[in-house]
Amino acid sequence: MPQISSLILLLLAGSLSFIGCERHPYSQGEIIYKYNCANCHMDDGSGLAKLIPSLDKSRLTLSEPAKLVCLIRNGLPVNKLTGQEMPPNTILNEVELTNLINYLGSKYALKPQTVQAPEVKKMLAGCQTH
Amino acid sequence: MESNKNSLMKIISILSLTSVMALLVMGCRNEPQRLPYLGNIEVNGSDTIYHTVPDIALINQDSQSFRISSLGNKVILADFFFTSCPSICPKVQKQMLRLYDRYKDDDRVMMISHTIDQRNDSVEVLKRYAHNLEVDIHKWTFVTGQKDSIFDLADQYFVSVVEDPLAAKGFDHSGRIILVDKNRRVRGFCEGTDPESVTAFFDTVDKLLKEEYQ
Numbered sequence: 001m002p003q004i005s006s007l008i009l010l011l012l013a014g015s016l017s018f019i020g021c022e023r024h025p026y027s028q029g030e031i032i033y034k035y036n037c038a039n040c041h042m043d044d045g046s047g048l049a050k051l052i053p054s055l056d057k058s059r060l061t062l063s064e065p066a067k068l069v070c071l072i073r074n075g076l077p078v079n080k081l082t083g084q085e086m087p088p089n090t091i092l093n094e095v096e097l098t099n100l101i102n103y104l105g106s107k108y109a110l111k112p113q114t115v116q117a118p119e120v121k122k123m124l125a126g127c128q129t130h
Numbered sequence: 131m132e133s134n135k136n137s138l139m140k141i142i143s144i145l146s147l148t149s150v151m152a153l154l155v156m157g158c159r160n161e162p163q164r165l166p167y168l169g170n171i172e173v174n175g176s177d178t179i180y181h182t183v184p185d186i187a188l189i190n191q192d193s194q195s196f197r198i199s200s201l202g203n204k205v206i207l208a209d210f211f212f213t214s215c216p217s218i219c220p221k222v223q224k225q226m227l228r229l230y231d232r233y234k235d236d237d238r239v240m241m242i243s244h245t246i247d248q249r250n251d252s253v254e255v256l257k258r259y260a261h262n263l264e265v266d267i268h269k270w271t272f273v274t275g276q277k278d279s280i281f282d283l284a285d286q287y288f289v290s291v292v293e294d295p296l297a298a299k300g301f302d303h304s305g306r307i308i309l310v311d312k313n314r315r316v317r318g319f320c321e322g323t324d325p326e327s328v329t330a331f332f333d334t335v336d337k338l339l340k341e342e343y344q
Contacts (some may be wrong), residue, residue, distance in 0.1 A: 040220045048220045049227070050262040082262045083255055087216055 029103025032096050036089055045108065051084050055108045063109035065101050069120055070127035072097065094120045165338055168288065168316040182314040183286050188244070188275040191256040196273050203312040204240040205338055207233075209322060210284050210291055210303055212247035213259045217298045222305040222322030223263065229307070230265055232332060238339055241270040246284065246291050246301055248277045288316060309335055312342050 034043065041047055045055035061067055075088035092100065098117045105112040115123075169181025183198065190196040198206065207229055211219040226241065233239040245251035251259075256272040274280070284291040287308045294302040305322040309331070317338050320331035 039217055042221065042224060046224075048224055049264045051259070052220055081258075083213060083258050084262075085214070 026099060026103035026106055029099035029101070032092065032100045033103055036092065036100070040086075051082050055104065058108075062104050063111050063113065065105065065113055065115045065120075066123045066126070068101055068104065069097060069123040072100070073124060073127055094118075094124060097124070164341055165317045165334065168318070180313075180315045181286075183310055183316065184283065185314065186275070186279050186283060188273040188280075189253060191253055191260050191267055191272040193253045196271060198242070198310075198314055201240045201271075205238055205312060205335070205342060206240050206242060206308075206310040206314075207335070208242045208244065208287060208308045208310060209306070210244045210246050210280075210287070210289050212245050212299070212301060213251050213255055214247070214299055215301070218303075218305045218323050222307065225320075225322045225325060225328045226270075226307060227263070227265070228325075228328060229331075229335070230270055233335070234266070234269055236339075238343055239335070243270070243272050244280055244283065245272070245274045246280060246303060247299075248274050248280065288319065307331065309338060311338060 040052045041055055042052075047054035055062065061071065071086070072089050072092070076086040078085040095117045098115055098120045101120065102114055105114070167180045171181070172179040185197050185199045188196045207226070209222055209226055211223060223243070226243065230241060233241075245256060251274055253274065256274060257267075260267050260270070260272050275283075281291055284303075287306075287310075289304050289306050289308065291301065291303040293300060306319045307322045307328070308316060309318040311317050318331070318334040320327040320334070322328065
């Protein structure tokens with residue numbers, strides 16, 4: 001009897017640790033993505049036809065954190081072909097941007113690069129506004 | 131003890147008898163369940179008048195005059211949006227695309243997106259939007275019109291649309307996708323922001339098609 005209960009315990013512990021591993025490593029960034037980006041780029045990053053780009057197909061930009069920081073902060077002006085613009089995001093601070101970029105990188109970049117908040121602060125300072 | 135057992139048996143047999151009867155009655159109702167008619171229903175003597183969406187004059191993405199009736203007698207899926215909407219519209223249009231993909235070869239179904247931003251969404255803007263959404267405008271029409279009449283029309287579709295300076299780009303609106311039958315009566319809706327609601331809505335649309343084209 002004690003053997004069975006210890007076996008059950010072992011199984012329970014095993015499944016719990018498995019569930020723990022399922023969680024995305026950048027869960028903070030995922031939440032930030034959901035509230036700041038997913039309205040247009042969709043929860044799964046698939047975008048909307050030719051109107052809103054799919055993140056899967058913009059791997060180059062996503063693998064360069066410095067470009068990505070400025071893209072998110074400044075947005076993009078109206079695209080003449082689609083009529084769509086990417087609105088600037090001025091509310092995220094450097095820690096939130098760091099979380100977001102690490103999440104996007106891990107999910108979509110060909111060569112993910114992890115960034116730290118102080119680096120992101122420097123990148124922000126280097127953004128050219130248009 | 132014996133009498134207790136007897137009464138228990140009695141209860142069980144009564145229960146099973148009633149359930150069998152209920153099953154029989156239900157089984158006899160061959161008529162498939164019809165979708166409800168949404169909105170006010172007026173009974174006028176022997177006439178029943180259902181709420182209908184008005185057949186007002188609108189303008190389509192090709193600058194041509196458009197009325198629902200010009201589509202012929204079709205089942206219609208409709209929503210209200212604007213092309214520069216940064217909040218819920220892209221998600222709703224993504225779900226409209228799912229419906230489009232499902233019914234694009236089914237001539238009984240047509241789709242209409244109404245812009246609520248008449249100032250910025252000119253017919254050219256609507257046409258460019260449709261082109262970039264990569265849909266056939268003969269199946270899915272994008273329309274504009276007088277601001278007041280489109281806001282009133284949204285009301286008739288049970289979609290709330292209000293101008294709100296505090297909302298993103300000045301409009302607050304619901305992301306409902308509305309199902310209208312051949313006689314312009316509202317028969318169902320789903321929340322276009324919720325993919326699961328839209329999946330369940332496929333059945334509603336199919337049910338109406340069965341009802342309308344037996």
